[in-house]
Amino acid sequence: MSTIFEEFLIGHYRDFDAYLATYLDVEPTHPDMMRYLYGPLGRYSANGGKRHRPLICLLSCKAVGGDPAMARSAAAAIENFHTAALIHDDIADDAKLRRGEPCLHITQGEGLAINDGDLALSLVNGTVVNDPLLSDALKVRVVQELVAMTTRTVEGQALDIGWAQDDRFDLTVDDYLAMARHKTAYYSGGVPLAIGAIVGGGTDEQVSVLRHYGMSTGLAFQIQDDLLNLMGTEEATKKDFRGDITEGKRTLVVVHALEHSDHADELVGILRAGTSDPDELSRAVEIMQDAGSIDFAHRYALDLVADAKARLIGRLSPSESRALLLSMADFFISRSS
Numbered sequence: 001m002s003t004i005f006e007e008f009l010i011g012h013y014r015d016f017d018a019y020l021a022t023y024l025d026v027e028p029t030h031p032d033m034m035r036y037l038y039g040p041l042g043r044y045s046a047n048g049g050k051r052h053r054p055l056i057c058l059l060s061c062k063a064v065g066g067d068p069a070m071a072r073s074a075a076a077a078i079e080n081f082h083t084a085a086l087i088h089d090d091i092a093d094d095a096k097l098r099r100g101e102p103c104l105h106i107t108q109g110e111g112l113a114i115n116d117g118d119l120a121l122s123l124v125n126g127t128v129v130n131d132p133l134l135s136d137a138l139k140v141r142v143v144q145e146l147v148a149m150t151t152r153t154v155e156g157q158a159l160d161i162g163w164a165q166d167d168r169f170d171l172t173v174d175d176y177l178a179m180a181r182h183k184t185a186y187y188s189g190g191v192p193l194a195i196g197a198i199v200g201g202g203t204d205e206q207v208s209v210l211r212h213y214g215m216s217t218g219l220a221f222q223i224q225d226d227l228l229n230l231m232g233t234e235e236a237t238k239k240d241f242r243g244d245i246t247e248g249k250r251t252l253v254v255v256h257a258l259e260h261s262d263h264a265d266e267l268v269g270i271l272r273a274g275t276s277d278p279d280e281l282s283r284a285v286e287i288m289q290d291a292g293s294i295d296f297a298h299r300y301a302l303d304l305v306a307d308a309k310a311r312l313i314g315r316l317s318p319s320e321s322r323a324l325l326l327s328m329a330d331f332f333i334s335r336s337s
C-alpha cells in the first residue's frame with residue numbers, strides 16, 4: 001500500500017523535473033559542449049528517481065508557513081549536488097549501473113563523467129545566488145547551509161573510500177553511523193528540511209526540529225537502502241543486486257555481523273573477493289542473517305523513525321505538510337526501491 005508521501009512524490013516530481021531541466025537548457029558557445037557536457041548530464045539528471053530531496057525542501061518551507069516557490073532554487077541546488085555526488089561516487093566504487101541504466105563513466109568515459117559531475121557541483125550555489133526572489137541575506141544563509149552540507153558529505157565519503165582503500169574491517173556500529181550521517185543524512189534529510197524552513201521564514205526552533213527530523217529519517221533512508229541491496233530484488237532496486245557485497249561496502253548490516261558472527265572471517269573473505277557469484281553473495285547474506293544483523297538494522301531504522309516522528313509531532317503544528325513529512329518517514333523504511 002502506498003503512503004500519502006509516495007503519492008505526493010508521484011504527483012509532483014515531473015513538475016520539478018521540468019524546472020530542474022531549465023538549469024541545463026543553455027546555448028553553448030561551441031556545439032560540442034552539448035555533445036560532451038550538457039547533453040550527457042541532462043540525460044543523466046533526467047533519470048532522477050522520485051526527487052524526494054528537493055520536494056521535502058519545498059514541503060518544509062510550506063510547513064512553517066512559507067511560499068514553496070521561494071525554495072525552488074535551493075531545492076534544485078540540493079538535487080544538483082545529489083547528481084554530482086552519484087556521478088563521482090559511481091566512479092570511486094567502479095559501479096556499473098545507476099537506476100537501471102549504465103553509469104555515466106561507463107557511457108561517456110571517466111574523464112567526461114568527472115567533468116559532468118563538476119558542472120553539477122557548479123550549479124549548487126549558483127542556482128541560489130542567481131535567484132531574484134531571494135534577498136542577499138537569505139542567499140548567504142542558504143549558501144552557508146549548502147557549503148556545510150557539501151563538506152559533511154565529502155567527509156563521509158572520505159571515511160567510506162578510506163576504509164575500503166585501507167582494507168579496513170575493524171569497524172564498529174558507531175563508526176558506520178558516523179560515516180552514514182555525514183555521507184547521506186545531511187544532504188538526504190537534514191539540510192533539505194532546514195533550508196526549506198529557513199527560506200519559509202521559520203523560527204530557530206522550527207529549523208532545528210526539522211533539521212533533526214531530516215537527519216534521523218535520512219539515516220533511516222540509508223539503512224533501508226543497504227537492506228534493499230541485500231534483501232530486495234534486482235528488478236525492484238534497479239541497480240546491481242547485492243552489489244554492496246561485491247564492492248565490499250561497510251554497511252550497518254556488515255559491521256554488526258563482523259562483531260557478532262562466528263563466521264566473521266568467512267564474511268570478510270567474501271567481501272574482499274569482489275565476487276559477483278550468486279552463491280557467494282547468498283552465503284554472505286546467510287551469515288548476516290544468522291548473526292541477527294538484518295533484523296538489527298531494520299529495528300534500528302524503525303526506532304530512528306519512531307523517535308523522530310514523536311519529536312516532530314511535539315514541536316510542529318498540525319498541517320497537511322506536517323502529515324506528509326510524517327508519512328515520509330514511513331515511506332523511507334517501507335519502500336521497495
